[in-house]
Amino acid sequence: MTETPKRHLFDDPKNIRRVRQVLYTLCALSLGAELFVERHADHPWEALPGFYSLYGFVACVILVLVAKELRKVLRRGEDYYDG
Numbered sequence: 001m002t003e004t005p006k007r008h009l010f011d012d013p014k015n016i017r018r019v020r021q022v023l024y025t026l027c028a029l030s031l032g033a034e035l036f037v038e039r040h041a042d043h044p045w046e047a048l049p050g051f052y053s054l055y056g057f058v059a060c061v062i063l064v065l066v067a068k069e070l071r072k073v074l075r076r077g078e079d080y081y082d083g
Contacts (some may be wrong), residue, residue: 027053 010016020056041047 034049045051
């Protein structure tokens with residue numbers, strides 16, 4: 001009695017491609033909507049098209065890089081919980 005392994009939603013590459021296409025479409029719509037929304041910028045660079053998208057992306061990249069370095073400081077040894 002061998003069981004067939006359960007297939008999950010993202011086991012099919014077609015579904016991954018669909019999700020990626022949806023995310024790209026949402027990003028494009030968000031950037032496109034930015035052209036029609038009046039923004040009240042406090043600083044000149046905030047008026048640039050796509051500023052907040054770029055700002056968010058750079059912030060996430062910096063967060064990941066800082067977390068990778070912080071991991072080196074906070075990491076415990078493999079035998080920390082032994083004994």
